[in-house]
Amino acid sequence: MANGHVVMGLGSAEKRRSTRDAMQFIWRFSRDESGIITAQNILMVMMFLMLGGLGVDMMRHEMVRTQLQSTLDRAVLAAADLDQTLEPEAVVADYFAKSGMGDYLSSVQTSEGLGFRNVYAEAEIELKTTLMHLAGIKTLTAPAAGAAEERIPNVEISMVLDVSGSMGPAGSSKMESMKNAAKTFVRTVLGDSYGERGDDVSISLIPYSEHVNIGKDLFELLDTKKHHKHGFSYCVEIPDGHMEQTWLNQGHQFEQVQHYQWNYHGDRFDTSNTVCPRDSWAEVTTFSRDPEQLINQIDQFTGRAGTSIFLGMKWGVALLDPDSNNLVKGMIAKAQADSAFAARPASFEDENTLKIVILMTDGENQSSYRIAPWYYKNESHYVHWNNNNFWGYLYTKVKKHYNNWYLKYYEPATGDRLTADTCNIANERGIQVYTIAFEVSGHGADVMRDCASSPSHFIEANGDTIEDDFKSIGLQINKLRLTQ
Numbered sequence: 001m002a003n004g005h006v007v008m009g010l011g012s013a014e015k016r017r018s019t020r021d022a023m024q025f026i027w028r029f030s031r032d033e034s035g036i037i038t039a040q041n042i043l044m045v046m047m048f049l050m051l052g053g054l055g056v057d058m059m060r061h062e063m064v065r066t067q068l069q070s071t072l073d074r075a076v077l078a079a080a081d082l083d084q085t086l087e088p089e090a091v092v093a094d095y096f097a098k099s100g101m102g103d104y105l106s107s108v109q110t111s112e113g114l115g116f117r118n119v120y121a122e123a124e125i126e127l128k129t130t131l132m133h134l135a136g137i138k139t140l141t142a143p144a145a146g147a148a149e150e151r152i153p154n155v156e157i158s159m160v161l162d163v164s165g166s167m168g169p170a171g172s173s174k175m176e177s178m179k180n181a182a183k184t185f186v187r188t189v190l191g192d193s194y195g196e197r198g199d200d201v202s203i204s205l206i207p208y209s210e211h212v213n214i215g216k217d218l219f220e221l222l223d224t225k226k227h228h229k230h231g232f233s234y235c236v237e238i239p240d241g242h243m244e245q246t247w248l249n250q251g252h253q254f255e256q257v258q259h260y261q262w263n264y265h266g267d268r269f270d271t272s273n274t275v276c277p278r279d280s281w282a283e284v285t286t287f288s289r290d291p292e293q294l295i296n297q298i299d300q301f302t303g304r305a306g307t308s309i310f311l312g313m314k315w316g317v318a319l320l321d322p323d324s325n326n327l328v329k330g331m332i333a334k335a336q337a338d339s340a341f342a343a344r345p346a347s348f349e350d351e352n353t354l355k356i357v358i359l360m361t362d363g364e365n366q367s368s369y370r371i372a373p374w375y376y377k378n379e380s381h382y383v384h385w386n387n388n389n390f391w392g393y394l395y396t397k398v399k400k401h402y403n404n405w406y407l408k409y410y411e412p413a414t415g416d417r418l419t420a421d422t423c424n425i426a427n428e429r430g431i432q433v434y435t436i437a438f439e440v441s442g443h444g445a446d447v448m449r450d451c452a453s454s455p456s457h458f459i460e461a462n463g464d465t466i467e468d469d470f471k472s473i474g475l476q477i478n479k480l481r482l483t484q
Contacts, residue, residue, distance in 0.1 A: 064125055065142035071099045072123050072144045079110075079119040080148040088112075088119045096123070113476040116151035154353040155201045156287075156345055157189070158316035162361040162438070163282065164209040165273070167303035174362065175303055177463040178438060181470040183295045185358075188474030190291040197289070199340040204319045205285040205294055208312030210305040210368055211235040211257055211276045215283035221330040224254050230382040232259040234283070235276035238314055240414075243421040246348075246429050247323040258376050260385035262305075262369055269392045273304045275368065286319060286331050287341040306366040308410065309447070310418035313359055317426045320355040322347045348429050357426060358473060359451065360436040364444035365415025369406050416447055423451035434473055436461050 075095035079088035086094075088110040096105045106122040125142040161182060168175045191197045206212060212235060219234040235257035242249055257276045281300035288294055318324055322345050331337035346353035371390065375381060394402040426433055435448040436459045445460060452458035461469045 068123055068125055068142055069144040071095060071101055072121055072146050076119045076121050076146050076148040080117050080150045082117055082150050092121050118149040120147040153200055156320055157203045157356045158206060158319050159203060160206045160312040160316040160359045163207045163301050164307040165303045165305055166363050170302040173463055177466050179298050179301055181467040182298050184467050185470040185474040186291050186294045188471055190289055192291060194290045199289060202287045202289055202341050202344060204287055206312055206315050207282050210308050212311050212315050213277045213283045217331060217334045217336045221327050222254050224256060226253050227255040229256050230259050232386050233276040233278045240418060243314055243418040244425060246317050246321040246425050248318040258371055260371055261389045263389055263391050269389050271389055277304060287328055287337040287344055289338055306368060307363045308368060308415060309361050309365050310415050310422060313419055313422045316357045317422055320345050320431055355431045357431055358434045360438060362438040362440055364447060365412045367408060367412060368410040370409045372405055372407055375405055419447055427453050433457060436469060438466055
C-alpha cells in the first residue's frame with residue numbers, strides 16, 4: 001500500500017513539472033522577439049521577387065523598344081530619300097515586314113513638295129509581362145516614333161515668258177491673264193516686299209518674243225565689242241551649237257542682232273515692233289528677290305513681234321549654269337543683280353540647290369528674218385533701219401528685186417530642233433523644266449510637252465486656269481522654303 005502511495009505521489013509531481021515547463025516555454029517563446037526576423041525575411045523575399053520581375057520585364061521591354069525604334073529610323077530615312085522611286089508608305093512597310101515587325105506599324109505620314117520629302121511614322125508593341133503581373137501589371141507598351149526629311153534649301157528660278165504679238169496688247173484678256181498669273185507666282189514665292197522670304201529663292205525674268213533683249217549691262221559683260229553696231233537694243237545672235245549646252249560660251253565673239261522692224265503683214269510703217277525689242281520692260285532681269293521690281297516689269301508687258309521659244313529657253317537655262325557666275329558678279333557690280341546671290345548660279349552638283357525653268361508660250365516657233373549683210377554694214381544703215389519699217393521701205397522705195405534685201409535666219413522647224421536641244425540638255429543636267437502651253441494645241445503643245453521634265457511638269461492652261469497653274473508651282477517652292 002505504502003509503495004502504491006509513493007508511486008502515485010511521484011506521478012503527480014512529474015505532471016506538475018511538465019505543466020510548469022510547458023508554461024515557461026510558452027512564456028519564453030512569447031517573450032522571444034527573434035521570431036520577427038522570419039516574417040521580415042518572407043516579406044523581403046517577396047519584394048525581391050517583385051523587383052527582380054520588374055527588372056526582367058523592363059529590360060525585355062527596352063530591348064524590344066530599341067529594336068522597334070531602330071527599324072523605324074532606318075525605314076523613314078530610306079523613305080525620305082528624294083532618289084527613292086517607291087511610295088514612302090510602301091518603303092516603311094517593307095522595312096517593318098522584313099524585320100518581322102509588320103504587325104506593329106501604326107501609321108505613316110508623308111509631306112512632300114518641290115525639292116523636299118518628309119516622312120513620319122509611328123509603331124507600337126504590347127508585351128505581356130512575366131513577373132510584373134504579380135503586382136497587377138499584365139502588359140507593357142513599347143512605342144516608337146520618328147521622322148526624316150530630305151530637302152533642297154536653295155532655289156534658282158528662270159521665268160521665261162512669251163510676250164509675242166499673239167499674246168495681244170496690254171489690256172487684252174490673254175495678256176492680262178498671263179500677267180496676273182506671273183505676278184501671283186512672284187508673290188507666292190517672294191512675298192510682297194523685298195527680302196520678305198529671305199535669300200533662298202532667286203528669280204530671273206526672261207521676257208521673249210522674236211528675240212531676247214539682255215540689256216546693255218549684260219550685253220557689255222559678253223565679248224560683243226567687235227560686233228557692237230548700235231545702241232538701239234541689246235540682243236545677241238547665238239550659234240546653233242550653243243543650244244546643245246546649258247552654258248553660254250563666253251569665249252565666243254557675239255554678234256549684235258540687227259535693229260529693224262519686220263512687218264510682212266500689218267502696218268508697214270510702224271517702227272515700234274523691232275525684231276530685238278527696244279523697251280526696258282522687255283530686258284532680262286537677273287537674280288532678283290524683289291517682288292515689287294518684278295511685278296512692275298510684268299505690269300508693262302505688251303504683245304509684240306514674233307515667237308522664238310528656243311531663244312527664251314536658252315537664256316533661261318544659261319542663267320542657271322554655273323559658268324554664268326562671273327556674269328552675275330558683273331551684274332551685281334553694276335547694281336543690276338542682288339548681292340545676296342553672288343555665289344549663284346550654283347554648281348549642278350550642289351545637292352543644296354534646285355534649279356527651275358518655267359517656260360510659257362501661247363504659240364510655236366516662227367520664221368525669223370534678217371536684213372542682207374550688204375544692206376546692214378555701217379552707221380548710216382543702222383540709223384536708217386531704226387527710222388524706217390523694213391517692208392514699208394521696200395514697197396515704197398525699192399519695189400523690184402526686194403528679195404535680195406533679206407534672208408531667212410530661222411525656219412520654224414529649226415526653232416523646234418533648237419528648243420529640243422536646249423530642253424534635253426537642261427533635263428540631263430537636273431534642271432526642273434515646267435512648261436505651260438497657254439491656249440495652245442497641236443504642234444505647239446507637243447513641243448512644250450516634249451520639253452518638260454516629266455508629264456506632270458507640262459501644263460495646258462487657259463484664261464481661267466493659268467493663274468492657278470502658276471500658283472501651284474509657286475506653292476510647292478514656298479512649301480520647300482517653309483520646311484527649313
